[in-house]
Amino acid sequence: MSKASGAGQSAGRRERIAAQRAAERRRAVRNRVLIVSGAVVVILVIVIVFVVAKLSSKTPTTSASNGPTGAALAKVIAETTSVPASTLAQVGAGSVSTPPAAVSGAPLTSGGKPEMLYIGAEYCPYCAFERWGMIVSLSRFGSFSGLRTIHSSSTDVYPNTPTWTFYKSTYTSKYVMFTPVEETTNVPDKNSPAGYVPLQTPTPAQQALLSKYNPGGSIPFVNFGNKYVITGASALPSVLAGKSWATIAAELSDASSPVAQAVNGTANFMTAAICKMTSNQPASVCTPSVTGLQAKMASASGS
Numbered sequence: 001m002s003k004a005s006g007a008g009q010s011a012g013r014r015e016r017i018a019a020q021r022a023a024e025r026r027r028a029v030r031n032r033v034l035i036v037s038g039a040v041v042v043i044l045v046i047v048i049v050f051v052v053a054k055l056s057s058k059t060p061t062t063s064a065s066n067g068p069t070g071a072a073l074a075k076v077i078a079e080t081t082s083v084p085a086s087t088l089a090q091v092g093a094g095s096v097s098t099p100p101a102a103v104s105g106a107p108l109t110s111g112g113k114p115e116m117l118y119i120g121a122e123y124c125p126y127c128a129f130e131r132w133g134m135i136v137s138l139s140r141f142g143s144f145s146g147l148r149t150i151h152s153s154s155t156d157v158y159p160n161t162p163t164w165t166f167y168k169s170t171y172t173s174k175y176v177m178f179t180p181v182e183e184t185t186n187v188p189d190k191n192s193p194a195g196y197v198p199l200q201t202p203t204p205a206q207q208a209l210l211s212k213y214n215p216g217g218s219i220p221f222v223n224f225g226n227k228y229v230i231t232g233a234s235a236l237p238s239v240l241a242g243k244s245w246a247t248i249a250a251e252l253s254d255a256s257s258p259v260a261q262a263v264n265g266t267a268n269f270m271t272a273a274i275c276k277m278t279s280n281q282p283a284s285v286c287t288p289s290v291t292g293l294q295a296k297m298a299s300a301s302g303s
Helices: 003-056 070-081 085-091 125-138 204-213 245-251 258-277 288-296
Strands: 113-120 142-145 148-151 162-165 170-173 177-182 184-188 196-198 221-224 228-231
Touching: 070 125, 070 142, 070 245, 085 258, 113 125, 113 204, 113 258, 125 142, 125 162, 125 258, 170 177, 204 221, 221 258, 228 258, 245 258, 258 288
Parallel strands: 113 177
Antiparallel strands: 113 221, 142 170, 148 162, 184 196, 221 228
16 A cells, blocks of 8 residues: 555544544534523423412412501501500490490300401401401400501592501400401402402301391401391491591590590490400409490391
8 A cells, every 4th residue: 555545544534533523522512502401491481380370379469558667557556456444434435326236146156265256358448447446445355466557448438548457467365266357458350259359268157157147248247256246337437538547546545536436436335245255354344334335235137
């Protein structure tokens, strides 16, 4: 074999080796691209699944309250939950137009204690008023935690009434069990039968009580151990119109103010109803001036 022929074969062999190596590099690059692309697809799928799950979840949305925060909120809570007993006694029945109505039924209890059941909704302006009285009254028998300020619907009557929500709050008392049910938020939802985003659903037993003592199903509905019920607001929410949470809370200690006459009057009737549930305990709360209001609670239909 000539030197030229050997050199040619060597050159050809080097070219084939170079071509093979180039092909291997291209395959390696393609493999890396495929691996990266596959990883991106997997990540996108995970993200899409997560987003869809979040959008389709039943987690309720509550609109911002524009209420007080921080130390200001703590002050409003303190003033609302510690209205002086002397002020409450001075108010008496106040300006309440619709006191609780006496009913009869098997004792309503929970956890070995008489139960106070509330069914309402965050959008409801009448519930907005009633919650103030409930908090004032119940704070005489126990304590709340986790209370949050909200306002009633901006498109219903008495729009944007300053109030509270019992959703995710807790109440502790050795005398009474308080069970709140907020059926919807105050966020409009055209796909919901109630017109607002669903929040909590009454149990069949709770719904049965609502149907028995309030066939129309209106809210707020408050059942005091099957001894008294409230089916609607005790007074008109207009008394709170145009006022801030701080103003309302401060006026609760002024017995002559329209706010105190309406809210504290409501609280006093509720306190009288709770005292009936607890056999007038504690005595420091269930005084003659409180229990005397029980005579003003007329019988209701459906008892």
